[in-house]
Amino acid sequence: MAQVILFNVTNGLIIGAFYVLMALGLSLILNLSNVINFAHGNFLALGGYLAFALSPTLGYWGALLVSPLLVGLIGVAVERLMVRRIYNRDPVYSLLLTFGLAFVMQDAARYIWGPNGLPLGLPAVLAQPISADLFFITWYRIFMVTVVIVSVAGLFAFLRYTRIGLRIRAGTLDLETVATLGINVRHLRTFNFAVGCFLAGLSGVLAAGQIGLNPNMGDDLLVPSFIAIIVGGVGSLIGTLFGGLLIGMAAALTTVFYPAASEAVIYAILMAVLLIRPRGLIGEEGMLS
Amino acid sequence: MSTAIIAAPERRAADRHPLVLIAIWAALLTVPFWLPFLGGYTALAGRVLVFGLAAMGLNMLLGFTGVLSFGHAAYFGLGAYGAGLTLRYVVHSTPLAMLAGTLLGGLAGTLFGLLIVRRRGVYFAMCTIAFGQLWYYLAYSWNGFTGGFDGLRDFHREPIGIGPFTLDITQGGATFYYFLLAIFAIAVALMGLILRAPFGRTLVAIRENERRARFLGIPVEQHIWLSFSISCFFTALAGTLYALLNNFADPMTLHYSLSGYFVVMTVIGGMRTFWGPLLGAAVFVMLQDYISSMTVNWMSFIGVIFILVVLFFPRGLLGTRRRPAAG
Numbered sequence: 001m002a003q004v005i006l007f008n009v010t011n012g013l014i015i016g017a018f019y020v021l022m023a024l025g026l027s028l029i030l031n032l033s034n035v036i037n038f039a040h041g042n043f044l045a046l047g048g049y050l051a052f053a054l055s056p057t058l059g060y061w062g063a064l065l066v067s068p069l070l071v072g073l074i075g076v077a078v079e080r081l082m083v084r085r086i087y088n089r090d091p092v093y094s095l096l097l098t099f100g101l102a103f104v105m106q107d108a109a110r111y112i113w114g115p116n117g118l119p120l121g122l123p124a125v126l127a128q129p130i131s132a133d134l135f136f137i138t139w140y141r142i143f144m145v146t147v148v149i150v151s152v153a154g155l156f157a158f159l160r161y162t163r164i165g166l167r168i169r170a171g172t173l174d175l176e177t178v179a180t181l182g183i184n185v186r187h188l189r190t191f192n193f194a195v196g197c198f199l200a201g202l203s204g205v206l207a208a209g210q211i212g213l214n215p216n217m218g219d220d221l222l223v224p225s226f227i228a229i230i231v232g233g234v235g236s237l238i239g240t241l242f243g244g245l246l247i248g249m250a251a252a253l254t255t256v257f258y259p260a261a262s263e264a265v266i267y268a269i270l271m272a273v274l275l276i277r278p279r280g281l282i283g284e285e286g287m288l289s
Numbered sequence: 290m291s292t293a294i295i296a297a298p299e300r301r302a303a304d305r306h307p308l309v310l311i312a313i314w315a316a317l318l319t320v321p322f323w324l325p326f327l328g329g330y331t332a333l334a335g336r337v338l339v340f341g342l343a344a345m346g347l348n349m350l351l352g353f354t355g356v357l358s359f360g361h362a363a364y365f366g367l368g369a370y371g372a373g374l375t376l377r378y379v380v381h382s383t384p385l386a387m388l389a390g391t392l393l394g395g396l397a398g399t400l401f402g403l404l405i406v407r408r409r410g411v412y413f414a415m416c417t418i419a420f421g422q423l424w425y426y427l428a429y430s431w432n433g434f435t436g437g438f439d440g441l442r443d444f445h446r447e448p449i450g451i452g453p454f455t456l457d458i459t460q461g462g463a464t465f466y467y468f469l470l471a472i473f474a475i476a477v478a479l480m481g482l483i484l485r486a487p488f489g490r491t492l493v494a495i496r497e498n499e500r501r502a503r504f505l506g507i508p509v510e511q512h513i514w515l516s517f518s519i520s521c522f523f524t525a526l527a528g529t530l531y532a533l534l535n536n537f538a539d540p541m542t543l544h545y546s547l548s549g550y551f552v553v554m555t556v557i558g559g560m561r562t563f564w565g566p567l568l569g570a571a572v573f574v575m576l577q578d579y580i581s582s583m584t585v586n587w588m589s590f591i592g593v594i595f596i597l598v599v600l601f602f603p604r605g606l607l608g609t610r611r612r613p614a615a616g
Contacts, residue, residue, distance in 0.1 A: 085600060086600075091357055091410045093599045095549075096556060096598065100553075100591070102592070103588045104593060105592075106588060107586050107592065111586060111589075223422045230415060263426045263430065274404040
């Protein structure tokens with residue numbers, strides 16, 4: 001029993017880590033640009049597939065570094081060509097646009113790499129279990145969680161201590177004032193969108209090593225990431241972090257006792273939060289309306 | 290009291306012209322006669338009516354109240370499952386199945402609306418998406434009851450007894466189409482009455498300037514909640530018709546993709562017009578039918594349509610014509 005619980009706790013940590021990485025990217029874009037990126041799960045898949053395509057030449061480690069950067073660059077192009085045009089319009093347009101983009105990206109992945117699952121090869125050292133007793137914990141799982149922790153810490157440090165990070169945080173609160181102070185808000189939003197896509201791409205490479213690749217691998221993460229954002233509190237990245245971990249752990253622990261309800265528990269948390277604490281666990285008053 | 294009235298002239302100028310109305314109804318009434326010549330089939334026209342009604346229901350909220358729901362498939366799907374489950378497990382009666390499905394979807398929307406009326410904009414939309422997906426997972430995983438991934442089968446629409454007469458809608462074709470059209474007409478008339486009533490004008494006032502509406506003493510949250518609920522009832526009714534049309538309810542009727550389709554239908558037709566969503570549904574259903582018969586990569590085409598509509602055609606078919614009169 002202890003092993004079963006430990007197994008599911010590590011599972012919860014990993015699922016939660018993916019929710020966090022997805023949701024943080026979504027949250028960044030949402031906070032600064034007021035756009036829900038429906039295609040975020042497809043940027044995740046893109047990251048995985050690019051790593052698959054690059055790893056024969058660059059090796060796994062090279063692909064792990066380069067693929068998310070490429071996804072970020074593609075994010076720049078998408079933002080410049082399309083998303084930018086709808087910033088000042090009714091939110092319905094940003095949803096429709098990214099929704100259409102999600103369809104195109106998913107179909108493109110299916111067209112290029114085929115509809116069936118593909119494996120992403122891992123270096124031998126990562127594929128080993130850490131010990132005979134804990135055979136279900138491979139080094140790869142530890143590695144994934146470490147990468148997520150490092151990148152989340154990196155993101156927060158970046159937002160906290162760099163000039164651009166400061167501008168992004170300020171823009172989240174009041175973009176007009178930031179623009180009035182002479183900061184190029186257009187570039188700021190492009191960069192911010194790219195960072196969000198980079199995080200999605202990174203989670204894609206990591207997820208591909210665990211569950212393999214398929215064209216809609218990001219879809220199942222998308223709605224839970226929305227829920228993580230709502231539960232944590234819209235407008236708060238720390239909230240998103242806790243929201244993602246909370247629902248990941250809750251889903252995994254429910255699996256131990258009643259597997260059928262593991263999805264349902266996420267929605268139960270969502271409804272409880274909306275009912276009891278509508279602004280989210282860490283959200284600020286007024287951010288939601 | 291000018292707030293409630295500002296939108297009236299622009300709306301009348303668009304699609305409330307008597308000739309336009311006559312044209313719409315004449316076209317709808319004669320569909321079984323001319324559609325086959327265009328290569329269509331009557332079930333396709335039925336689908337246009339059903340999706341049109343769902344999108345018009347959504348548009349009450351989106352176009353006339355200015356509140357974005359991206360989760361209306363949930364209520365559509367609940368309507369479909371409500372009708373299907375009733376026919377399969379409870380009673381072999383088409384009207385009762387429609388009633389049950391409409392109540393199921395409508396009441397679910399009414400309850401959920403209470404939780405989210407204070408949200409606005411993308412946050413409201415995000416909540417509707419998240420909550421909508423709950424029903425998808427429920428239908429997907431409750432295998433024994435709902436048929437799971439394969440959908441709910443083993444039910445079919447029943448003949449309707451009206452006094453001494455029996456309306457046999459069990460066959461497809463013209464009879465069932467006219468049955469759908471009759472329900473559609475009743476629902477749309479009701480919707481028109483609601484939107485023309487002071488309540489409907491108040492919704493437009495909220496859309497145009499929420500703060501001002503609030504200052505005028507309008508209980509904004511209560512109106513948005515009512516608008517959301519009524520809109521869910523209409524969409525759920527459309528969902529029950531969809532179950533009857535196909536004798537089938539599948540989890541994809543609950544999926545957020547369908548919510549996206551409803552929104553894009555509304556936008557293609559013209560968000561702030563009464564008939565726009567029906568026109569948008571006709572365009573979308575025809576395109577989807579055509580494209581998916583031509584290529585397996587229909588998703589790309591649908592996605593490109595979404596993007597093109599947003600970037601180059603945001604006001605929709607009826608909306609663009611209205612623009613000069615709006616100023």
